[in-house]
Amino acid sequence: MQSTAKNEVGADPLILLIEDNADHAELIRRAIAQCGITTKVTHLADGEIALDYLFGSAPLTVMPKLILLDINLPGVDGWQVLQRLKSARYAQVPVVMLSSSSDPTDILLAAEFHANSFVTKPLQLQDYLSFAHNLITYWLRWNQVTPELMPATTTGHHPLG
Amino acid sequence: MQTYQIATVGLAILNLLLLYRLWNTRQSRNTTLRISSAATIEEASNLHEQVLIATGDPYFTWDLATDTYEIKQSIRDFGGYRPEELPKTATQFISQIVHPNDRAELTQTIETHFAHETDRVDVEFRILHHDGHWLWVLIRAQTIRDESGKPVQLVGTQTDISRNKEIERDLRNSQRLAGLNDWYLDITTNQLTIVELTKTTGDSPAPQVGPLDQVIHREDLQKVQTAAQHAMDTQEPFELEFRALLTDGETHTFIVYGEAEIDAEMKPLGVGGVFRDVTAERHSESQLLQFGALLEDSVNEVWILRLRDKKFIFANRRASSNSGYSRDELMTLSPTALTDNWSEKLLDKLIKTLGQHEQQWFQRQQQVRRKDGSLYPVDLWCQLTEWNGEKVLATLLIDISDRVEAEQALQRSEEKYRHMFDALPDGVALFQADGTIVDCNEMLAVTHGWQRDDLIGSPISLLTDPAHRSQQSDLVTALAAGQTFLSEGVDVHRDGTQIPFEASARAITIADQPYLITVLHDITERHRYIREVQQRKEEIEQFTYTVSHDLKSPLITIKGFAGLLEQALENGQMESVTSDLQRINNAADKMHHLLEELLEYSRIGSVSLNLTTTPADKIIADALDQVAGQVHQTAAEISVQPNMPPVYGSPERLAQLYQNLIDNALKFAGADTTPLIQVGWDQEKEFFFVEDNGPGIAPHYHSRIFGLFDQIDAKQDGSGIGLATAKRIVESHGGEMWVDSSSSLGGAKFCFTLCDYQPALPGLEQAHAEHG
Numbered sequence: 051m052q053s054t055a056k057n058e059v060g061a062d063p064l065i066l067l068i069e070d071n072a073d074h075a076e077l078i079r080r081a082i083a084q085c086g087i088t089t090k091v092t093h094l095a096d097g098e099i100a101l102d103y104l105f106g107s108a109p110l111t112v113m114p115k116l117i118l119l120d121i122n123l124p125g126v127d128g129w130q131v132l133q134r135l136k137s138a139r140y141a142q143v144p145v146v147m148l149s150s151s152s153d154p155t156d157i158l159l160a161a162e163f164h165a166n167s168f169v170t171k172p173l174q175l176q177d178y179l180s181f182a183h184n185l186i187t188y189w190l191r192w193n194q195v196t197p198e199l200m201p202a203t204t205t206g207h208h209p210l211g
Numbered sequence: 212m213q214t215y216q217i218a219t220v221g222l223a224i225l226n227l228l229l230l231y232r233l234w235n236t237r238q239s240r241n242t243t244l245r246i247s248s249a250a251t252i253e254e255a256s257n258l259h260e261q262v263l264i265a266t267g268d269p270y271f272t273w274d275l276a277t278d279t280y281e282i283k284q285s286i287r288d289f290g291g292y293r294p295e296e297l298p299k300t301a302t303q304f305i306s307q308i309v310h311p312n313d314r315a316e317l318t319q320t321i322e323t324h325f326a327h328e329t330d331r332v333d334v335e336f337r338i339l340h341h342d343g344h345w346l347w348v349l350i351r352a353q354t355i356r357d358e359s360g361k362p363v364q365l366v367g368t369q370t371d372i373s374r375n376k377e378i379e380r381d382l383r384n385s386q387r388l389a390g391l392n393d394w395y396l397d398i399t400t401n402q403l404t405i406v407e408l409t410k411t412t413g414d415s416p417a418p419q420v421g422p423l424d425q426v427i428h429r430e431d432l433q434k435v436q437t438a439a440q441h442a443m444d445t446q447e448p449f450e451l452e453f454r455a456l457l458t459d460g461e462t463h464t465f466i467v468y469g470e471a472e473i474d475a476e477m478k479p480l481g482v483g484g485v486f487r488d489v490t491a492e493r494h495s496e497s498q499l500l501q502f503g504a505l506l507e508d509s510v511n512e513v514w515i516l517r518l519r520d521k522k523f524i525f526a527n528r529r530a531s532s533n534s535g536y537s538r539d540e541l542m543t544l545s546p547t548a549l550t551d552n553w554s555e556k557l558l559d560k561l562i563k564t565l566g567q568h569e570q571q572w573f574q575r576q577q578q579v580r581r582k583d584g585s586l587y588p589v590d591l592w593c594q595l596t597e598w599n600g601e602k603v604l605a606t607l608l609i610d611i612s613d614r615v616e617a618e619q620a621l622q623r624s625e626e627k628y629r630h631m632f633d634a635l636p637d638g639v640a641l642f643q644a645d646g647t648i649v650d651c652n653e654m655l656a657v658t659h660g661w662q663r664d665d666l667i668g669s670p671i672s673l674l675t676d677p678a679h680r681s682q683q684s685d686l687v688t689a690l691a692a693g694q695t696f697l698s699e700g701v702d703v704h705r706d707g708t709q710i711p712f713e714a715s716a717r718a719i720t721i722a723d724q725p726y727l728i729t730v731l732h733d734i735t736e737r738h739r740y741i742r743e744v745q746q747r748k749e750e751i752e753q754f755t756y757t758v759s760h761d762l763k764s765p766l767i768t769i770k771g772f773a774g775l776l777e778q779a780l781e782n783g784q785m786e787s788v789t790s791d792l793q794r795i796n797n798a799a800d801k802m803h804h805l806l807e808e809l810l811e812y813s814r815i816g817s818v819s820l821n822l823t824t825t826p827a828d829k830i831i832a833d834a835l836d837q838v839a840g841q842v843h844q845t846a847a848e849i850s851v852q853p854n855m856p857p858v859y860g861s862p863e864r865l866a867q868l869y870q871n872l873i874d875n876a877l878k879f880a881g882a883d884t885t886p887l888i889q890v891g892w893d894q895e896k897e898f899f900f901v902e903d904n905g906p907g908i909a910p911h912y913h914s915r916i917f918g919l920f921d922q923i924d925a926k927q928d929g930s931g932i933g934l935a936t937a938k939r940i941v942e943s944h945g946g947e948m949w950v951d952s953s954s955s956l957g958g959a960k961f962c963f964t965l966c967d968y969q970p971a972l973p974g975l976e977q978a979h980a981e982h983g
Contacts, residue, residue, distance in 0.1 A: 073768035073794050122760050150767060151759035171767045175774020
């Protein structure tokens, strides 16, 4: 209940970006910023830091609305983080997996671990913008969409789960 | 028989008496009567008559001038004829009354007598009795001549000797009883009757009767028929040898004595006579001949040495041809000249030994010297025996050159195959159905850590891994059913190491005994290759992953910020341009660095390297030179253990290995204190290591650290290829690399082995040892 209290209506929604590559994190942050919506993007530089942030002794002040998770992290990798996320209190928070490549094994693994979506990091800036738009218009509202009205697919990406 | 003798003696006495009387009268030793006057003739006739009457036999006179004759019959009946029934002249008498077969002889005898060639006529012939049977008569007569010596009258006695002839036949019968048999060929029926008296113990021997052409041997038939015909034509007795098939089923050889028999009309009835069975004699004769021929023609040498003078008295053809001496030469040759190791003394000793045990053969192998000096091996057999009444040493030499040569060839062949057997790169075992090893080659023993002698007689299960024994019993069963077996299995080395093998096996038969033969091909190497291929495959997969993720990562940065720069240029918002360009530059540099390292990594193992044995100290010194800059920056203390063993491989690659390991250690060592790095060699477990006093690596990361681009610590620089490259260098040198946490400095300890590839097998064993 503590987390619900932190997640009050009207506050800027929190997006967690778990990404070791600082450049990539910056690209995504800027793309989201260009969508014209005020969000709070918290960048966590690797898996260990992310787990510490989410499950560590310091209590989370705001419940994240969306988690963007890179697969290829040094040390504790994206998969390990994903498993922790989906097995505990963040199970209802949509997780979008990020990867440099569209390796079929990775896509299948993402589905298995209940990731909500899988996105291959695009090369074109325009694609970043569409990606960010999609995040804002769909995944940030995930919790308000009733299960019956959930779309089967979403534009341009890979909805999973 | 007694009667016959008395009659003969009686006649002889009478003759002597007559002659004596004549001699007294004429005072002449000449038995021919010469009469000088008619009165004297008359006188002589009367004298004769009186003498002849005294004998009691009929006598006759034959007046040669008139050819008339007169038979004065006495008290005895003669021929059953009354005087008027007889022919008028003597010539008619001969042509009518005398047996046709006897006429010629009778005439001839009388004429010979007339020609003064004999003193008197003394002839036996047959006359036809009045009742139709033939009667044997003996005529003894003398001629009365006139003064000129011309025969005037023949005067003589005429004796019935039929009785004598009967006696003669009795005599023949008794001869028959003494060993002769009776035969008769009836020419009207062509039946041959044979009575074998000698074969019969009873009183009445059963005659064997059969058609001539079936009883007489085919080859002798013509001969018998010709002889029988001739006998009937000439009335002459004959002697003949022929073979006949008797009812006992055996072919017998007979010597027959025969003559023709004719009836009263002079018609031949057949031929008959006595015979002697000479089958056994002929048989032994022919055997004797054959033995002689065998001896002469024997493929073995036959030598007969006379003991008296120790000279050869016989040597067969083979003895001569094999020794090279002519037979004449052999007859003068000393037996000791034929060998190198036989002296007179030895020969005497041998003869003496044999003499004491007469039936005993003496046998030995011996070298015999030919005339040309060459030697040949023989089996020598000898025995004392007799030869033409002399003591001899009969010796048989069997030339065994071929056998000895064959034995040597066999031995050579066996040696050859044994060498091949032992030189085979695969292990071969020959064993019985119960698993007992009968033979095996060196390779089988060596690969399993045994001596060949240890294995022979041991059960083959000794070599089999206990977990795979059931598989082996399957093999034996299948083999016994005649299948050829090809399988993979696992054997066990004497030290317990498993040996994967591929075996082909089948059942074979040697000298009627069933055996199983198996050829074991050690596939440790193959397994190693399979593992290696698997490893390479994993590396390639990882490489692909690396290229798709890590190489794409800078591209994403470059493209993304390039897009932002474009946007900034359009909007004229230039505040972040410099930093964005810096990001693009850095990403491009990172990508360049990655590409360089990937290239370097891919080169390992793909280029044939100059492999040598180099002291480890020198390799490490080279590596330290390369990292001297970083060492200086971090002020690390690096110690190298002295007296490290030399290493075999590419000096450049091994230096790179050490460089990467030291480089890696420098990154992590001594975050808070002085970095310490130890380069050394574990003498006991035989591996090289590089350890540091850094934070170490948690065990669950141990499997990941050697992956391409796997960096455990995101804060550290570097591509992550260094450890992957190090591992790859070690593996390309046949070694293994691992990390453990037992560092005496408290940090990570990277360990590796290197393989000495030079001698093939010890390398293998060392590999096993290292595994263990």
